[in-house]
Amino acid sequence: xxxxxxxxxxxxxxxxxxxxxxxxxxxxxxxxxxxNLARASRxxxxxxxxxxxxxxxxxxxxxxxxxxxxxxxxLPSRLGFAALRTMIEAKKPYCDISFMAEEALDxxxxxxxxxxxxxxxxxxxxxxxxLLSGVAAMELKPCMRLDIMVGGLPVERRLPYEYKAGFSxxxxxxxxxxPARLVENGREVVKTALSEVEAVxxxxxxxxxxxxxxxxxxxxxxxxxxxxxERTMRYPGHADLMRAFRHTGxxxxxxxxxxxxxxxxxxxxxxxxxxxxxFPKWSYTEGEEDLTVMRIEAEGMLKKxxxxxxxxxxxxxxxxxxxxxxxxTTAFPCTIVARLLAKGKIRQxxxxxxxxxVAEKGLVEHMxxxxxxxxxxxxxxxxxxx
Amino acid sequence: xxxxxxxxxxxxxxxxxxxxxxxxxxxxxxxxxxxNLARASRxxxxxxxxxxxxxxxxxxxxxxxxxxxxxxxxLPSRLGFAALRTMIEAKKPYCDISFMAEEALDxxxxxxxxxxxxxxxxxxxxxxxxLLSGVAAMELKPCMRLDIMVGGLPVERRLPYEYKAGFSxxxxxxxxxxPARLVENGREVVKTALSEVEAVxxxxxxxxxxxxxxxxxxxxxxxxxxxxxERTMRYPGHADLMRAFRHTGxxxxxxxxxxxxxxxxxxxxxxxxxxxxxFPKWSYTEGEEDLTVMRIEAEGMLKKxxxxxxxxxxxxxxxxxxxxxxxxTTAFPCTIVARLLAKGKIRQxxxxxxxxxVAEKGLVEHMxxxxxxxxxxxxxxxxxxx
Numbered sequence: 031x032x033x034x035x036x037x038x039x040x041x042x043x044x045x046x047x048x049x050x051x052x053x054x055x056x057x058x059x060x061x062x063x064x065x066n067l068a069r070a071s072r073x074x075x076x077x078x079x080x081x082x083x084x085x086x087x088x089x090x091x092x093x094x095x096x097x098x099x100x101x102x103x104x105l106p107s108r109l110g111f112a113a114l115r116t117m118i119e120a121k122k123p124y125c126d127i128s129f130m131a132e133e134a135l136d137x138x139x140x141x142x143x144x145x146x147x148x149x150x151x152x153x154x155x156x157x158x159x160x161l162l163s164g165v166a167a168m169e170l171k172p173c174m175r176l177d178i179m180v181g182g183l184p185v186e187r188r189l190p191y192e193y194k195a196g197f198s199x200x201x202x203x204x205x206x207x208x209p210a211r212l213v214e215n216g217r218e219v220v221k222t223a224l225s226e227v228e229a230v231x232x233x234x235x236x237x238x239x240x241x242x243x244x245x246x247x248x249x250x251x252x253x254x255x256x257x258x259x260e261r262t263m264r265y266p267g268h269a270d271l272m273r274a275f276r277h278t279g280x281x282x283x284x285x286x287x288x289x290x291x292x293x294x295x296x297x298x299x300x301x302x303x304x305x306x307x308x309f310p311k312w313s314y315t316e317g318e319e320d321l322t323v324m325r326i327e328a329e330g331m332l333k334k335x336x337x338x339x340x341x342x343x344x345x346x347x348x349x350x351x352x353x354x355x356x357x358x359t360t361a362f363p364c365t366i367v368a369r370l371l372a373k374g375k376i377r378q379x380x381x382x383x384x385x386x387x388v389a390e391k392g393l394v395e396h397m398x399x400x401x402x403x404x405x406x407x408x409x410x411x412x413x414x415x416x
Numbered sequence: 417x418x419x420x421x422x423x424x425x426x427x428x429x430x431x432x433x434x435x436x437x438x439x440x441x442x443x444x445x446x447x448x449x450x451x452n453l454a455r456a457s458r459x460x461x462x463x464x465x466x467x468x469x470x471x472x473x474x475x476x477x478x479x480x481x482x483x484x485x486x487x488x489x490x491l492p493s494r495l496g497f498a499a500l501r502t503m504i505e506a507k508k509p510y511c512d513i514s515f516m517a518e519e520a521l522d523x524x525x526x527x528x529x530x531x532x533x534x535x536x537x538x539x540x541x542x543x544x545x546x547l548l549s550g551v552a553a554m555e556l557k558p559c560m561r562l563d564i565m566v567g568g569l570p571v572e573r574r575l576p577y578e579y580k581a582g583f584s585x586x587x588x589x590x591x592x593x594x595p596a597r598l599v600e601n602g603r604e605v606v607k608t609a610l611s612e613v614e615a616v617x618x619x620x621x622x623x624x625x626x627x628x629x630x631x632x633x634x635x636x637x638x639x640x641x642x643x644x645x646e647r648t649m650r651y652p653g654h655a656d657l658m659r660a661f662r663h664t665g666x667x668x669x670x671x672x673x674x675x676x677x678x679x680x681x682x683x684x685x686x687x688x689x690x691x692x693x694x695f696p697k698w699s700y701t702e703g704e705e706d707l708t709v710m711r712i713e714a715e716g717m718l719k720k721x722x723x724x725x726x727x728x729x730x731x732x733x734x735x736x737x738x739x740x741x742x743x744x745t746t747a748f749p750c751t752i753v754a755r756l757l758a759k760g761k762i763r764q765x766x767x768x769x770x771x772x773x774v775a776e777k778g779l780v781e782h783m784x785x786x787x788x789x790x791x792x793x794x795x796x797x798x799x800x801x802x
Contacts, residue, residue: 190660274576274657279693280666289688291671296682302675303689307665 031372034098035059036085036113040197041127041153042104043070044353044361048404050077052369058098061085073351085109088116095122100372102364103128107201114381118146123371127153127364129201135248138381149367149382153360154343155180155324156247157384158397158408159260161363162326162341164385165394167253170330170339176255177327179230179240181263182356185319185347192265195312196320196356200305202312205262206272207281210242211250212259218250224276227269228261234344235323238263248383255328263323280304314354319347322355329415336415343408359406366400417758420484421445422471422499426583427513427539428490429456430739430747434790436463438755444484447471459737471495474502481508486758488750489514493587500767504532509757513539513750515587521634524767535753535768539746540729541566541710542633543770544783544794545646547749548712548727550771551780553639556716556725562641563713565616565626567649568742571705571733578651581698582706582742586691588698591648592658593667596628597636598645604636610662613655614647620730621709624649634769641714649709666690700740705733708741715801722801729794745792752786 033049035042038061047070049057059070060081067080083090086109095101095117103113103126110128117124118141126149134150141148151157159178167173182196195202209220227241245260275281281304285297314320324343331337345355353361367387370376376390387393398408419435421428424447433456435443445456446467453466469476472495481487481503489499489512496514503510504527512535520536527534537543545564553559568582581588595606613627631646661667667690671683700706710729717723731741739747753773756762762776773779784794 190656190663270576271657271660274660277576278690278697280690282693285677286689286692288682288684288692291683291685294682296674296680296684297677298674298682298684298689299677300689300693303672303684303686304664304666306672306674307668307686311664 031369032056032097032099033058033102033368033372034095034100035102035104036091037061037104037106037128038063038066038070038080039104039106040354040357041360041364042066042102043073044357045102045104045365046070046074046078047351047353048361048365049368050074060091060094073353086112088112092116092120095120098122100125100368102126102368104361104364106198107131114148114150115140118144118148118381121146123368123376124148125152125364125368125371126150127157127360129153129156129197134381134383135251142380145379147371147376147379147382149371149376149384149387151247151383152364152367154322154356154363155245155260157360157363158343159245159324159326160249160384161387161394161397162408163249163253163328164388166326166328166330166339167255167385168388170328170332170337173253173255173328173330175257175327175329176249176253176259178245178260178324179263179326180245180260180322180324181238182320182322183263183265184314185321187265190271191268191312193268193312194314194318194320195309196314196322196354199309199312203281203301203305203308205243205245206276208244210244210260212242212246213250213255214257216256224269224273229266230263230325232323232325232344233342235321237266238323239266239269241269249385252383252385275304317352319349320355321346322359332412338411338413338415340411340413341408342411343406345406348405358404362401362404362406363397366397370396417755418442418483418485419444419488419754419758420481420486421488421490422477423447423490423492423514424449424452424456424466425490425492426740426743427746427750428452428488429459430743431488431490431751432456432460432464433737433739434747434751435754436460446477446480459739472498474498478502478506481506484508486511486754488512488754490747490750492584493517500534500536501526504530504534504767507532509754509762510534511538511750511754511757512536513543513746515539515542515583520767520769521637528766531765533757533762533765533768535757535762535770535773537633537769538750538753540708540742540749541631541646543746543749544729545631545710545712546635546770547773547780547783548794549635549639549714550774552712552714552716552725553641553771554774556714556718556723559639559641559714559716561643561713561715562635562639562645564631564646564710565649565712566631566646566708566710567624568706568708569624569649569651570700571707573651576657577654577698579654579698580700580704580706581695582700582708582740585695585698589667589687589691589694591629591631592662594630596630596646598628598632599636599641600643602642610655610659615652616649616711618649618709618711618730619728621707623652624709625652625655627655635771638769638771661690703738705735706741707732708745718798724797724799724801726797726799727794728797729792731792734791744790748787748790748792749783752783756782
């Protein structure tokens with residue numbers, strides 16, 4: 031098996047580490063940053079081929095993919111959509127975690143026409159959350175409510191934020207500002223991000239807070255469940271602080287006139303200054319431990335009984351490999367699906383968010399057992415409701 | 417009596433209103449802003465003479481003060497020290513609330529030499545707080561502990577700040593950043609502003625929080641009390657939020673490079689951007705009600721008994737006149753003392769912070785009764801300690 035990974039960041043490097051463990055799996059990783067490539071190579075025990083290239087150069091990417099059986103996308107969100115289109119054009123099986131802002135399903139018809147399977151949003155959430163939502167929608171007849179809660183958090187809680195960003199901090203702030211689309215009474219409704227803050231007790235973690243964010247993505251279009259929402263989880267208090275920042279205008283993207291040090295005036299987007307100040311404080315230091323927590327709840331009818339299905343994931347930083355939990359839980363679903371793509375074990379064609387993969391026979395069980403092998407366990411519960 | 421008020425802002429306009437109520441008291445008010453002068457004139461029922469002038473033009477101020485019996489200073493803090501020196505040079509009795517950053521007592525010798533009485537920091541806190549601290553230090557033998565707590569707050573509490581600024585918002589932020597000098601074990605110690613946040617229950621207000629700010633000012637030099645601190649009070653939660661802003665670097669005065677809207681880069685002081693965003697949100701709207709709360713506690717020996725002296729002030733916005741509580745409680749101590757100065761009833765010469773005024777016979781009683789006439793009541797308690 032010959033694999034190509036686009037992006038050697040926190041997630042791409044863990045993908046490389048995971049793939050080189052397979053006997054006979056050749057891994058090439060491409061990135062613009064020499065530092066990123068060096069770290070990825072180090073993590074993969076030197077068993078990975080590195081290529082330095084500009085990941086926004088689609089023509090180049092389209093050219094180099096030819097020899098590979100499958101391509102994995104671990105790109106910054108702003109590069110995700112273009113890379114997806116390039117892979118479809120190149121008729122290359124593709125599995126991606128890039129969290130693009132664009133609507134990936136808009137390329138579905140194009141991908142079907144090209145006969146390509148491109149799995150998108152294939153990380154933890156979106157990713158495993160979609161797959162398990164798909165399971166719930168399939169098992170429950172009908173599924174009446176779907177609730178996804180997810181968070182990546184530092185183990186060491188330090189005020190005032192009690193938070194660090196396991197991925198791009200600017201994507202985190204976008205989560206705090208972009209209106210959250212959810213489904214109520216069968217209709218799409220829009221709520222303010224960071225709204226409806228609620229305390230949630232989770233085994234092994236304690237009390238967190240959950241609030242609305244715009245994370246349902248493809249599920250709004252693919253599942254017919256009358257009540258659906260996705261929420262982000264943080265240590266309690268974080269949402270209030272971020273709401274105060276937002277209320278003050280610190281996340282605004284409209285430029286305002288500000289005095290400059292030389293006595294002049296400049297038009298500055300408040301978000302740019304806030305990011306400059308906040309991002310260093312939100313960065314994990316080398317070896318700093320994180321955890322990932324996800325809970326999915328689905329309510330509906332199963333064999334004429336009203337039941338609640340619940341899945342709990344709690345994953346921690348890997349001290350042995352230095353892989354962050356956010357890297358692990360995001361990379362593994364993608365590498366597991368990529369292997370299936372390379373081996374031709376995904377039958378559907380088109381742009382496939384993970385909830386579509388429940389139609390692939392044995393895939394869910396395979397995913398669970400492969401995750402367990404990697405130390406990522408998901409506890410499933412079935413509770414009969416009164 | 418012929419009086420001159422420097423500054424027609426929130427406080428100056430209330431001073432004018434108060435002085436014109438005296439039969440035979442002529443009042444002139446000077447300011448650079450026509451709007452400020454118009455409001456002051458309106459509040460004083462048109463009975464005030466207005467002059468438009470640049471308050472930083474000391475030569476001009478020195479010239480115009482000649483005909484006046486007393487001058488009242490209600491200037492922005494940055495203009496306070498220069499105005500004080502100008503009044504001393506002009507040998508003019510002066511009473512000031514300008515909250516200058518400079519050390520007013522540095523001009524004490526000069527003022528004595530010129531034979532002038534210049535009362536400084538003569539508002540509510542500093543001001544009444546100094547006077548009552550002086551009372552405590554005089555009555556208790558010895559006075560072992562002095563605790564001043566003060567806050568100006570909006571009546572309507574609105575998240576996230578539950579705060580509006582009754583005076584210059586930049587002076588408020590300076591309170592949150594300037595290290596707090598206090599006295600412990602007879603020594604001056606420095607603590608971080610916004611530190612040691614403690615809940616305090618106050619009659620008529622409920623629970624507030626009190627935290628260290630740099631408000632002792634002259635008391636550190638004038639009183640020999642081994643434990644002294646000044647704290648600012650806010651509705652609970654405000655300090656944590658301001659600490660988070662400060663921790664993020666939003667109050668920093670060191671310029672950092674920020675992207676500009678036109679694709680360039682500018683060096684910007686984070687504080688300048690934060691102020692631009694925060695100040696409109698912290699401004700009282702016309703008619704918005706505020707309150708002022710102050711508690712002073714002093715512990716020591718009185719007639720061989722260990723006692724606690726406590727003074728509580730709670731003042732509210734005046735719906736009849738539209739005068740803010742912060743304006744009222746700051747202006748009245750100054751107008752009351754200014755009248756005494758004009759009538760030659762202050763015997764001491766030099767730069768006089770209010771704690772020095774306890775040596776003037778009958779002054780404290782006069783102050784209390786005059787404040788009561790204006791609806792500002794201070795409740796005094798004497799509690800015997802076990």
